[in-house]
Amino acid sequence: MREAISQALMEEMDRDPAVFILGEEVGVWGGTYAVTKGFYDKYGPERVKDTPIAENAIIGAAIGAAMVGQRPVAELMTINFAFAAMDYIVNQAPKLHYMFGGQFKVPMVIRAVGGGGRQLGATHSQTPDAIFAHFPGLKVVSPGTPEDAKGLLKQAIRSDDPVLFIEHATMYQVRGDVPDEEYTIPIGKSKIQRPGSDVTIVTYCKGLELSMKAADELAGQGIQAEIIDLRTLRPLDMEPVLESFKKTNRAVIVEEGWKSYGVGAEVASRIYEEAFDYVDAPILRVAQKEVPLPYNRTLEQSALPQVPDIVAAVKEVLK
Amino acid sequence: MKKEEQLELYYQMVLIRRSEEKAAELYQQGKIGGFLHLYIGQEAVSTGLIAARQPQDRVITAYRDHGVALNCGIPANEVMAELLGKATGTSKGKGGSMHMADPARNMWGGHAIVGGHLPIASGMALGDQYAGNDNVTICMFGDGATNIGFFHEALNLSKVWKLPVLWVCENNQYGMGTSVERASAVSEIRQKAEGYQIPNERVDGMDVMKVYEASQKAIEWVRAGNGPYLLEFITYRFMGHSMGDPERYRDKQEVERWKEGDPIGIFRKQLTAKKVAAKTLDEIEERAMTDALNAVEFAEASPEPELSELFADIYAEEVHK
Ligand SMILES: Cc1ncc(C[n+]2csc(CCOP(=O)(O)OP(=O)(O)O)c2C)c(N)n1
Numbered sequence: 001m002r003e004a005i006s007q008a009l010m011e012e013m014d015r016d017p018a019v020f021i022l023g024e025e026v027g028v029w030g031g032t033y034a035v036t037k038g039f040y041d042k043y044g045p046e047r048v049k050d051t052p053i054a055e056n057a058i059i060g061a062a063i064g065a066a067m068v069g070q071r072p073v074a075e076l077m078t079i080n081f082a083f084a085a086m087d088y089i090v091n092q093a094p095k096l097h098y099m100f101g102g103q104f105k106v107p108m109v110i111r112a113v114g115g116g117g118r119q120l121g122a123t124h125s126q127t128p129d130a131i132f133a134h135f136p137g138l139k140v141v142s143p144g145t146p147e148d149a150k151g152l153l154k155q156a157i158r159s160d161d162p163v164l165f166i167e168h169a170t171m172y173q174v175r176g177d178v179p180d181e182e183y184t185i186p187i188g189k190s191k192i193q194r195p196g197s198d199v200t201i202v203t204y205c206k207g208l209e210l211s212m213k214a215a216d217e218l219a220g221q222g223i224q225a226e227i228i229d230l231r232t233l234r235p236l237d238m239e240p241v242l243e244s245f246k247k248t249n250r251a252v253i254v255e256e257g258w259k260s261y262g263v264g265a266e267v268a269s270r271i272y273e274e275a276f277d278y279v280d281a282p283i284l285r286v287a288q289k290e291v292p293l294p295y296n297r298t299l300e301q302s303a304l305p306q307v308p309d310i311v312a313a314v315k316e317v318l319k
Numbered sequence: 320m321k322k323e324e325q326l327e328l329y330y331q332m333v334l335i336r337r338s339e340e341k342a343a344e345l346y347q348q349g350k351i352g353g354f355l356h357l358y359i360g361q362e363a364v365s366t367g368l369i370a371a372r373q374p375q376d377r378v379i380t381a382y383r384d385h386g387v388a389l390n391c392g393i394p395a396n397e398v399m400a401e402l403l404g405k406a407t408g409t410s411k412g413k414g415g416s417m418h419m420a421d422p423a424r425n426m427w428g429g430h431a432i433v434g435g436h437l438p439i440a441s442g443m444a445l446g447d448q449y450a451g452n453d454n455v456t457i458c459m460f461g462d463g464a465t466n467i468g469f470f471h472e473a474l475n476l477s478k479v480w481k482l483p484v485l486w487v488c489e490n491n492q493y494g495m496g497t498s499v500e501r502a503s504a505v506s507e508i509r510q511k512a513e514g515y516q517i518p519n520e521r522v523d524g525m526d527v528m529k530v531y532e533a534s535q536k537a538i539e540w541v542r543a544g545n546g547p548y549l550l551e552f553i554t555y556r557f558m559g560h561s562m563g564d565p566e567r568y569r570d571k572q573e574v575e576r577w578k579e580g581d582p583i584g585i586f587r588k589q590l591t592a593k594k595v596a597a598k599t600l601d602e603i604e605e606r607a608m609t610d611a612l613n614a615v616e617f618a619e620a621s622p623e624p625e626l627s628e629l630f631a632d633i634y635a636e637e638v639h640k
């Protein structure tokens with residue numbers, strides 16, 4: 001996964017001189033998660049800019065540079081620090097094109113690392129994706145495979161709108177095939193990651209990894225789960241979800257963030273609204289328990305969604 | 320300062336050093352998780368600073384907080400237990416390395432969002448000003464934290480409202496891998512206080528007695544109702560930013576040069592010059608080592624928090640699910 005993201009950045013920087021990177025420790029350090037390792041030496045300090053610890057300035061400056069024609073990729077060391085730049089992310093970037101009648105463009109990407117499970121405590125472990133997906137004008141992408149990460153990031157950099165690109169801190173080691181040839185993947189397209197006929201699992205990012213494991217386990221028990229990976233939270237593509245649901249009539253939605261007001265709530269509502277006649281069982285959500293994440297490992301793991309939770313939910317909707 | 324008090328400071332500095340070394344070992348063994356930011360090299364700053372406070376003075380700091388916790392009088396056992404995520408830790412194992420706290424000892428927390436605690440410190444000082452007492456809030460932060468808006472908003476407010484807060488910048492030359500020169504428009508952090516007309520001073524942070532004297536003066540100046548004051552202590556962290564830092568941003572010689580000015584070594588020399596017997600200092604060092612080892616033993620023997628703790632303390636009041 002790490003390599004796929006690195007490749008996407010490098011290919012786009014090689015392709016388009018307007019693309020540059022800015023963020024904390026992206027240069028000399030090589031990126032806190034080593035995604036931009038080697039970039040500083042290759043592209044130099046003009047295109048790989050170490051910033052002060054100043055999230056407002058990072059995102060604000062990226063917006064400004066984007067407005068005048070550059071294509072900045074701003075890195076937030078973790079998505080938790082997005083809260084220190086919230087006005088720019090949700091109140092400026094997504095509004096500028098619309099509010100000025102289409103006169104301004106903000107072709108900017110914000111890369112941010114999210115997710116729990118690393119014992120970083122309550123302020124450093126969040127999966128607040130749904131909050132950002134609330135705002136029209138912002139595109140929110142969060143891939144679950146290396147292939148998707150690369151193709152979607154390249155497309156995000158080429159997008160004329162601001163894109164929040166959310167990676168997961170525990171997924172950089174995830175392996176997967178990436179096409180040799182140049183490719184991009186459109187933003188706003190969900191994908192069937194595993195075909196099945198008995199139940200629909202809707203998920204994305206870390207939830208995909210967990211759901212794939214759960215599906216293996218379920219297959220051993222004769223249950224074929226179809227997994228739909230949203231990949232983009234806004235604009236949300238419900239087509240493959242609805243198509244699958246009309247076939248299986250049962251769904252479980254898996255996300256790492258808190259359940260309340262989350263991605264699962266949105267997807268379930270849309271299914272109820274658009275495919276009510278096909279509902280054979282209440283749709284269930286698997287998500288994080290409603291607590292700020294604790295440091296203690298056992299407590300933290302017990303608060304995060306796990307494979308057995310997904311298996312249990314699937315069995316419940318199949319009852 | 321009396322000789323016994325100086326020896327107590329020596330003990331505290333060595334206790335911090337030994338505890339941090341033990342913590343590093345426990346981290347390597349996988350017994351401590353998450354981030355671990357060690358205070359090795361900076362012991363003189365919080366030791367001298369906190370020695371200069373009165374018991375009613377509040378201390379609040381960033382995530383590099385183990386030493387600060389010990390100086391505030393939190394038992395080494397509880398600090399170590401928190402590092403191991405145990406129920407006996409200062410935050411019941413739910414906070415970890417970055418979140419030591421004990422309001423009874425006027426330690427108002429390590430805080431993990433860079434600069435985030437500065438406006439909170441202004442607020443604590445506001446609360447005390449409002450109450451009409453003479454408490455001083457002592458707010459510690461790194462050089463890197465002075466580049467974020469929080470810092471500027473907090474300083475401005477503290478001056479406008481004449482709040483009883485002592486701003487303490489621990490300038491250890493780097494915020495992660497970014498040197499002060501690469502991140503800050505002015506390399507003398509104290510100059511930033513000038514912009515808000517907050518009196519300020521730059522002090523050698525490797526000499527615990529100099530830290531103590533400057534801090535005492537500043538704290539009493541603030542207590543007298545003069546408004547905020549800023550101290551910049553020049554110091555250095557001998558270890559990486561946190562565990563696993565590849566340290567590509569500085570060379571070994573630079574680290575070695577600073578290590579020659581080890582704050583514990585400097586203080587030991589000063590005490591020896593004041594005719595403190597080597598044997599006395601050795602005994603103190605042994606005591607610190609024993610206490611650090613006991614803390615590890617206590618922490619390892621302590622129970623994990625109950626699973627029910629997961630849902631405890633989300634709200635201060637009873638709230639239905
Ligand atoms: C708002 C915010 N941005 C980024 C980080 C990540 N981060 C943690 S510590 C740190 C460096 C802070 O440097 P400094 O203030 O000098 O303190 P030091 O670590 O040197 O004690 C950074 C960038 C954070 N915790 N919070």
Ligand SMILES: [Mg+2]
Nearest residue numbers: 461462493494
């Ligand atoms: Mg620093």
